[in-house]
Amino acid sequence: MKVARPEIRSFQPPVRTLMGPGPSDVPPRVLSAMARPTVGHLDPAFVGMMDELKSLLRYAFQTENELTFPVSAPGSVGMETCFVNLVSPGDKVIVCINGVFGQRMAENVRRAGGVLVIVEDPWGAPVDPAKVEEAFAANPDAALFAFVHAETSTGALSDAATLAAIARRYGALTIMDCVTSLGGVPVLLDAWGIDAAYSGSQKCLSSTPGLSPVSFSPAAVERIRARKTPCPSWFQDLSLVLGYWSGAKRTYHHTAPVNPLYGLHESLVMLAEEGLEAAWQRHRDNHLQLRAGLEALGLNFVVREDARLPQLNTVWVPEGIDEAAARTRLLQEFGLEIGAGLGVLAGKVWRIGLMGHSSRQANIALCLAALKTVIQR
Numbered sequence: 001m002k003v004a005r006p007e008i009r010s011f012q013p014p015v016r017t018l019m020g021p022g023p024s025d026v027p028p029r030v031l032s033a034m035a036r037p038t039v040g041h042l043d044p045a046f047v048g049m050m051d052e053l054k055s056l057l058r059y060a061f062q063t064e065n066e067l068t069f070p071v072s073a074p075g076s077v078g079m080e081t082c083f084v085n086l087v088s089p090g091d092k093v094i095v096c097i098n099g100v101f102g103q104r105m106a107e108n109v110r111r112a113g114g115v116l117v118i119v120e121d122p123w124g125a126p127v128d129p130a131k132v133e134e135a136f137a138a139n140p141d142a143a144l145f146a147f148v149h150a151e152t153s154t155g156a157l158s159d160a161a162t163l164a165a166i167a168r169r170y171g172a173l174t175i176m177d178c179v180t181s182l183g184g185v186p187v188l189l190d191a192w193g194i195d196a197a198y199s200g201s202q203k204c205l206s207s208t209p210g211l212s213p214v215s216f217s218p219a220a221v222e223r224i225r226a227r228k229t230p231c232p233s234w235f236q237d238l239s240l241v242l243g244y245w246s247g248a249k250r251t252y253h254h255t256a257p258v259n260p261l262y263g264l265h266e267s268l269v270m271l272a273e274e275g276l277e278a279a280w281q282r283h284r285d286n287h288l289q290l291r292a293g294l295e296a297l298g299l300n301f302v303v304r305e306d307a308r309l310p311q312l313n314t315v316w317v318p319e320g321i322d323e324a325a326a327r328t329r330l331l332q333e334f335g336l337e338i339g340a341g342l343g344v345l346a347g348k349v350w351r352i353g354l355m356g357h358s359s360r361q362a363n364i365a366l367c368l369a370a371l372k373t374v375i376q377r
């Protein structure tokens, strides 16, 4: 017999302030909702909560889409769910790349057997609509168009309404990553004509990581129904998942993460209580306040002013500062987590998140005071 002798008898996480690219601080109210007793995933009380969760998500996404629910997995699986269901082998897909998550979308298209057309923009810049127009003019047969609304690797916000309108003129369906945008800046699926969108529970919704809200328009559902080959992923095949998430009689597909769904429900109730517009305004106001403080410390933003995400502030690391050592000090001495650069920005920038519950006065004050100490050592 092997014997297990755990050193950590019961894990007690350190107290942290989360101001990175996600997860964000989770409000005590959400954590306490998650600590309530687990019930069966087909319990009528739970199914009633699931139905309300879907309508709260429709509010967050500003959509009437019937097919709106949280995938039982992190945002990356929400991304895959969109691509494996909508892309059939041979389909032409235009993908915009201006950071890490656009690259991942392109990789999803390759793996789904799609024919990839890439529109590239520099890291830190938003997607350029003129380049998208050119790509469609050269590829009018493209069936799908995909872009990242809020590129968390750089802090750039793209003009979703304009981009989706171009795709619609060419008869293509639009897939939008709104993992970081949902709840932090306007996300208006129906007004913009977005056909498939995925998000994450741990960014501006401030629930725990591990759930990915998704939404599909009637046109996207039609396209999925018309597939000639089955969706290559059994778990993510929407035609199967729906037997659990919709209809009069729910049937077992997989065991839903019951307690994390309590948490997501609670966080969406909090968003509804605050109101979407008030949440967007709070993210904007706090961004302006953080920005003033960062600039007073001599830090410069990577993204041009009109394309900056209020919930993700990317600044250049000043000359002569060891960026990794500075982040270690912030964590050890101040319990503060901020994000490092990714890809081409690795080692060059800090990414400071003001997402969801993390977007508040006390966090801004802590971050500015801690950064000042670390920079001016």
Ligand SMILES: *Cc1c(COP(=O)(O)O)cnc(C)c1O
Pocket (backbone or CB within 6 Å): 022, 074, 075, 076, 077, 079, 101, 148, 150, 151, 152, 153, 177, 178, 179, 180, 200, 209, 210
């Ligand atoms: C965080 C993030 C993802 C991935 O979400 P996970 O929950 O980490 O899988 C995808 N896209 C964007 C823009 C993100 O910020």
